Amino acid sequence: MDEETARRVYQTFNEVYRTGIPTEAFDWELIGKDGTRRILETSVSLMRDSKGRPLGFMVSDAISPSASKQKRYCGKVKKSIARRSEH
Numbered sequence: 423m424d425e426e427t428a429r430r431v432y433q434t435f436n437e438v439y440r441t442g443i444p445t446e447a448f449d450w451e452l453i454g455k456d457g458t459r460r461i462l463e464t465s466v467s468l469m470r471d472s473k474g475r476p477l478g479f480m481v482s483d484a485i486s487p488s489a490s491k492q493k494r495y496c497g498k499v500k501k502s503i504a505r506r507s508e509h
Contacts (some may be wrong), residue, residue, distance in 0.1 A: 427451055431464075438466045439476060447482075 444467035452462040465482040
């Protein structure tokens with residue numbers, strides 16, 4: 423992942439740790455060893471022990487190739503609209 427994505431993921435986990443409030447699914451880009459980019463959808467919750475102390479995180483991930491395609495398509499549409507508005 424790039425630096426901006428790493429910062430967003432860290433901030434999300436940190437906020438869940440500090441507040442105890444779980445996140446709804448957020449998207450971030452995963453870059454595979456072969457350079458393949460995919461959108462990873464992640465939800466994060468804080469797990470606590472019987473005394474309420476943080477134990478760790480419960481993470482639910484889903485790799486969504488269709489979401490990756492959709493984001494690429496939306497990017498192409500936005501660029502197309504921008505080009506048209508320039509004329």
